[in-house]
Amino acid sequence: MKLLILSGPNLNMLGKREPGIYGHLTLDELLAGLRQEFTAHLLDHVQSNIEGDLVTAIQQADGKYDGIIINAGAYTHTSVAIADAIASVKIPAVEVHLSNIFSREDYRHVSYLGARCAGSISGFGIESYRLAIRYFSERKA
Secondary structure: OEEEEEEOOOHHHOOOOOHHHHOOOOHHHHHHHHHHHOOOOEEEEEEOOOHHHHHHHHHHHOOOOOEEEEEOHHHHHOOHHHHHHHHHOOOOEEEEEOOOHHHOOHHHHOOOOHHHOOEEEEOOOHHHHHHHHHHHHHHHO
């Protein structure tokens, strides 16, 4: 199974940025752990702080991947463009967040992506990503 993991703005700062909220793992460590655990899957990754790069990655994933796991960071709450890109491809996406977006600031309670995704998982740290991968594994079985 081929999955594309997309990471939005500031996720390149994991391990440094607010570790009390996001944990101490760096993005590279998070990805390495997932790849070590899910060896039967090809887990490609794109991180960008630029909205258009994420839109392009979603569009280019169509027909190449079985699913998208997206943590769009702050773009979750602002980007109609990313939501439209998810809706425009024929592969399912799962929205993930390390922190519980519903226990944070009010503006984080809104997700433009959630309605375009097969599901949303938040608040479980790296387990949010594991749950998304398991969803795709069971969906394919």
